[in-house]
Amino acid sequence: MSDLDGDDGVDRDAIEEQAIAWFMNLRAREPGADTSDLDAWLDQSADHRRAYERARYHFEASEILKSSARHGKKKPLHSRTFFLGLGIAAALALAIALGATFTSNQHLRTAINEEAAPARMRAPRHQIRAVALADGSDLTLDAASQIEVAMTRRERRIRLLEGKARIAVSADPRPFIVEAGSGELTANAASFDVDMAADGQIEVAVLSGEVELRRLLRPAVLERVAPKMQAGQSYGYLASDFTPIAVGQDDTDRRDWPNGWTEYHSAPLSEVIADANRYARQPIELDEPPLGNLLVSGRFHITDSDRFAERIASLFGLAAVHRQGAIHLRKR
Known part of the structure; x- marks a missing residue:
């Protein structure tokens, strides 16, 4: 079993080569030609579908297949022989370019657009x-x-x-x-x-x-x-x-974040305020840095900045003052 075999015994290296071959074969066909054979191959497994979609995206994104200053404008090509030869060249270019495109924005805009644009x-x-x-x-x-x-x-x-x-x-x-x-x-x-x-x-x-x-x-x-x-x-x-x-579970329970709630257990006040400031139109600031070391426990509606600041002020005997576009927490 090769390094590219899955633990299910599927030879994904072979599937990749088949996907590239199917893609190049389809491009060599006349517009409107029957594709039932390709559809049958795609329907055999999800691995086939994923392999084909990714091969199609990378080939179409390749500089070999689109306009560029180096290669010039792409022209209509219908020669079956040309596309079979291009498959080898494009596959090589694809493998070389892949390492630089794994996390690029272009790569992650996957070519799955069959019914509508993403x-x-x-x-x-x-x-x-x-x-x-x-x-x-x-x-x-x-x-x-x-x-x-x-x-x-x-x-x-x-x-x-x-x-x-x-x-x-x-x-x-x-x-x-x-x-x-x-x-x-x-x-x-x-x-x-x-x-x-x-x-x-x-x-x-x-x-x-x-x-x-x-x-x-x-x-x-x-x-x-x-x-x-x-x-x-x-x-x-x-x-x-x-x-x-x-990743082990920490002492902060964020499971209800879609509703704006977070539960803290002995969390530094500086970290709690950093969470709340994601949603604050007026940022919450600590006038005295040592206040950030106070430990906070409890369930807070951190998307409601005013009430959150008031509750923190009440818990620790602080004053919450609106000043210069921010909510300042300070000692009384």
């Missing part, structure tokens, strides 16, 4: 946004978060561009795939959080069901790296380096 959704600063998808799945975007969504007849796919999302996946024959940095999650009838921090740290936490976590090895091949994640489990990895590790 829709971009964003939650504005200071606000949590709930979105209902056409397939019955529900999304919740944290403040200043952004995603792309594409639904096709073969799969449902989301790309997390920035921030955090709660995803409740409805049951459906199509796989539900989430791209986040260098990793990819597949789920069905599951609920989980995906959090992409500004420093490139990504954390996946499963609330219900199970989630399969993978990394991209080559444009059309996926390898399972982490075991299937179960409810209550979390894994973390870097956006630029997919080496997932299990």
Whole structure:
């Protein structure tokens, strides 16, 4: 078994080569030609569908196949011989370019657009946004978060561009795939959080069901790296380096963040205020830095900045003063 074989015994290296061959074969056909043979191959397994979609994207994104100063404008080409030869050259160019495009924005705009262009959704600063998808799945975007969504007849796919999302996946024959940095999650009838921090740290936490976590090895091949994640489990990895590790639960309970609530257990006040300031139109500031070392315990509605600041002030005997566009906490 090769390094690219999955633990299910599937030779994904061979599937990749087949996907490239199918793609080049299709491009060599006349417009409107029968594609039932390709459809039959795609319907054999989800691995076939994923391999073909990724091969198609990378070939179409390749500089060999589009206009560039180096290669000139792309011209209509219909020669079957030309495309068979191009398959070898494009495959080589694809493999060389892959390492630089794993985490690029261009790569993560996956070519799954069969029915409609991917829709971009964003939650504005200071606000949590709930979105209902056409397939019955529900999304919740944290403040200043952004995603792309594409639904096709073969799969449902989301790309997390920035921030955090709660995803409740409805049951459906199509796989539900989430791209986040260098990793990819597949789920069905599951609920989980995906959090992409500004420093490139990504954390996946499963609330219900199970989630399969993978990394991209080559444009059309996926390898399972982490075991299937179960409810209550979390894994973390870097956006630029997919080496997932299990993440233990900390003392902060964020499971109800879509409703604006977080429960803290002996958390430094500075960290609690940093969380609240994600949603604050008027930032909360500590006039005396040592106040940040105070330990906070309790359940707080951190999206309501005024009430949050008042409650913190009451707990620690502080004064909450609105001044110069901010809420200042200071000793009385």
